[in-house]
Amino acid sequence: xxxxxxxxxxxxxxxxxxxxxxxxxxxxxxxxxxxxxxxxxxxxxxxxxxxxxxxxxxxxxxxxxxxxxxxxxxxxxxxxxxxxxxxxxxxxxxxxxxxxxxxxxxxxxxxxxxxxxxxxxxxxxxxxxxxxxxxxxxxxxxxxxxxxxxxxxxxxxxxxxxxxxxxxxxxxxxxxxxxxxxxxxxxxxxxxxxxxxxxxxxxxxxxxxxxxxxxxxxxxxxxxxxxxxxxxxxxxxxxxxxxxxxxxxxxxxxxxxxxxxxxxxxxxxxxxxxxxxxxxxxxxxxxxxxxxxxxxxxxxxxxxxxxxxxxxxxxxxxxxxxxxxxxxxxxxx
Amino acid sequence: xxxxxxxxxxxxxxxxxxxxxxxxxxxxxxxxxxxxxxxxxxxxxxxxxxxxxxxxxxxxxxxxxxxxxxxxxxxxxxxxxxxxxxxxxxxxxxxxxxxxxxxxxxxxxxxxxxxxxxxxxxxxxxxxxxxxxxxxxxxxxxxxxxxxxxxxxxxxxxxxxxxxxxxxxxxxxxxxxxxxxxxxxxxxxxxxxxxxxxxxxxxxxxxxxxxxxxxxxxxxxxxxxxxxxxxxxxxxxxxxxxxxxxxxxxxxxxxxxxxxxxxxxxxxxxxxxxxxxxxxxxxxxxxxxxxxxxxxxxxxxxxxxxxxxxxxxxxxxxxxxxxxxxxxxxxxx
Numbered sequence: 001x002x003x004x005x006x007x008x009x010x011x012x013x014x015x016x017x018x019x020x021x022x023x024x025x026x027x028x029x030x031x032x033x034x035x036x037x038x039x040x041x042x043x044x045x046x047x048x049x050x051x052x053x054x055x056x057x058x059x060x061x062x063x064x065x066x067x068x069x070x071x072x073x074x075x076x077x078x079x080x081x082x083x084x085x086x087x088x089x090x091x092x093x094x095x096x097x098x099x100x101x102x103x104x105x106x107x108x109x110x111x112x113x114x115x116x117x118x119x120x121x122x123x124x125x126x127x128x129x130x131x132x133x134x135x136x137x138x139x140x141x142x143x144x145x146x147x148x149x150x151x152x153x154x155x156x157x158x159x160x161x162x163x164x165x166x167x168x169x170x171x172x173x174x175x176x177x178x179x180x181x182x183x184x185x186x187x188x189x190x191x192x193x194x195x196x197x198x199x200x201x202x203x204x205x206x207x208x209x210x211x212x213x214x215x216x217x218x219x220x221x222x223x224x225x226x227x228x229x230x231x232x233x234x235x236x237x238x239x240x241x242x243x244x245x246x247x248x249x250x251x252x253x254x255x256x257x258x259x260x261x262x263x264x265x266x267x268x269x270x271x272x273x274x275x276x277x278x279x280x281x282x283x284x285x286x287x288x289x290x291x292x293x294x295x296x297x298x299x300x301x302x303x304x305x306x307x308x309x310x311x312x313x314x315x316x317x318x319x320x321x322x323x324x325x326x327x328x329x330x331x332x333x
Numbered sequence: 334x335x336x337x338x339x340x341x342x343x344x345x346x347x348x349x350x351x352x353x354x355x356x357x358x359x360x361x362x363x364x365x366x367x368x369x370x371x372x373x374x375x376x377x378x379x380x381x382x383x384x385x386x387x388x389x390x391x392x393x394x395x396x397x398x399x400x401x402x403x404x405x406x407x408x409x410x411x412x413x414x415x416x417x418x419x420x421x422x423x424x425x426x427x428x429x430x431x432x433x434x435x436x437x438x439x440x441x442x443x444x445x446x447x448x449x450x451x452x453x454x455x456x457x458x459x460x461x462x463x464x465x466x467x468x469x470x471x472x473x474x475x476x477x478x479x480x481x482x483x484x485x486x487x488x489x490x491x492x493x494x495x496x497x498x499x500x501x502x503x504x505x506x507x508x509x510x511x512x513x514x515x516x517x518x519x520x521x522x523x524x525x526x527x528x529x530x531x532x533x534x535x536x537x538x539x540x541x542x543x544x545x546x547x548x549x550x551x552x553x554x555x556x557x558x559x560x561x562x563x564x565x566x567x568x569x570x571x572x573x574x575x576x577x578x579x580x581x582x583x584x585x586x587x588x589x590x591x592x593x594x595x596x597x598x599x600x601x602x603x604x605x606x607x608x609x610x611x612x613x614x615x616x617x618x619x620x621x622x623x624x625x626x627x628x629x630x631x632x633x634x635x636x637x638x639x640x641x642x643x644x645x646x647x648x649x650x651x652x653x654x655x656x657x658x659x660x661x662x663x664x665x666x
Contacts, residue, residue, distance in 0.1 A: 287627075
């Protein structure tokens with residue numbers, strides 16, 4: 001773990017920037033390059049994009065292939081899209097260039113679930129290129145799936161899993177508050193809901209990961225999203241939610257065997273949500289009840305887990321990996 | 334994970350027997366043999382030793398080499414001794430016979446800490462034999478070390494770790510109640526204490542594992558053991574502790590940087606201990622506070638984690654591995 005990993009940041013949205021900012025603070029990680037397609041970012045020093053008040057010497061480039069060929073990094077922090085078809089070419093490029101990948105792409109958590117053929121193609125390319133690719137994150141990838149898997153290690157048997165995540169959206173950044181519909185009327189919410197705008201990306205992946213890891217023969221995955229209505233006026237740093245307006249969402253994911261939802265993920269993200277926490281209950285022998293008091297901080301934790309997996313992905317054997325088959329993530333300094 | 338692992342139980346003390354009992358219930362594990370040195374056990378069917386009320390067809394053998402050569406199992410559940418020098422020959426035998434090993438030997442958690450040369454020798458033999466060896470357990474191996482490592486994955490930085498484990502010894506088996514000195518007078522306890530009889534084996538290993546995993550440059554490890562005195566008469570299923578007698582132990586482990594114990598493990602095991610639990614607090618960015626309500630059941634959980642690592646050790650690359658560099662443990666069916 002003490003050798004230095006040379007890293008490129010590929011994708012500089014909010015998560016990519018947060019991961020890059022953290023990578024710059026690490027002594028066992030050296031950030032050597034940054035890639036984005038946004039013309040407003042290309043040519044700028046990362047220090048400027050991160051408001052560091054100093055130059056980092058890392059200037060954003062638009063041509064990924066050129067950058068990777070020139071820099072020959074060990075690994076990339078990949079934060080460009082949630083969907084495998086959108087990132088396919090980027091991953092194949094990484095394979096050609098011999099660059100390991102830690103990715104925030106939600107669909108990579110269980111790559112074969114929705115894109116079996118594509119997963120095979122990426123895996124083959126990764127093996128041919130001698131690189132490993134890992135999709136991870138906090139949710140999906142940790143809070144509502146991986147932790148329950150790790151908790152199952154001390155049980156004889158598990159009959160059912162319930163994961164509860166409660167996030168007070170009022171303490172989070174504005175884009176997240178907007179993402180959960182805070183401040184909309186119920187009618188506006190329902191209209192936008194029809195376009196599939198709401199609901200956490202990765203819920204199905206978390207259910208599928210649990211099923212695969214704990215060998216639940218589930219027959220179907222379902223999810224539901226409903227608005228949480230404010231019972232009183234709520235004020236955040238950025239906006240006000242009036243009584244009767246939408247404060248955010250409640251999002252359930254289920255994995256069914258017959259009529260029984262043996263896997264149940266219950267995610268609340270709304271302004272004013274009480275008792276923020278992450279909680280895992282295994283109906284198991286012996287029973288398990290695990291709680292992160294205060295909850296796992298979403299954005300910070302996501303940046304952290306991406307950077308903290310860099311050493312692991314460099315050491316993993318080639319191929320398209322998952323959080324189930326690489327060494328457990330841990331702090332890198 | 335769905336292929337069947339053929340397994341031999343090597344060592345049939347309380348933990349070895351509990352692991353064997355669990356292995357017999359698994360559909361992806363086939364228990365094909367059992368080995369022990371106790372003449373009272375050799376020749377008996379495991380069903381008899383486990384009070385199953387039926388024969389299992391697995392008869393305890395005394396000659397390990399003969400048994401392994403004949404049975405050619407994929408892996409062994411190894412529960413013979415806490416100390417590496419005592420298990421060296423058994424592990425070298427496993428390497429010669431091509432049998433992967435999941436071991437409860439506490440010193441294998443951080444093999445190089447106390448036995449660097451021996452660790453190298455075992456690692457080389459394992460690689461030559463194409464097998465992997467993993468030392469694990471609940472404590473050490475999970476409750477007061479591994480969980481904190483996994484929790485660190487969602488942090489930017491960790492300044493200090495505190496792990497608290499509280500076990501109500503009154504709910505546990507008699508040997509454990511005796512092991513913590515329940516029912517002794519304070520004078521008897523102090524006398525036996527001088528012989529090193531008390532104190533949990535593996536405390537130093539847990540501290541060392543945390544230091545290694547989270548890259549704390551600790552300068553020394555210390556531990557202390559003190560008796561917990563009963564404030565009132567306490568009755569368990571097996572014995573009575575009178576007011577003023579010893580109810581059990583409090584065992585601290587510390588990893589120091591200078592004068593600061595940056596790693597602090599606090600283990601209470603006594604009859605009547607209130608609020609049994611496992612708790613991890615990371616002084617970190619963001620802060621982490623994790624709690625297993627009710628605590629992780631000691632004996633059951635240890636049997637479980639050994640059996641649940643069988644598939645992982647079979648899939649791991651050859652060598653002397655640790656819980657930091659194999660895939661995270663999870664329930665096997």
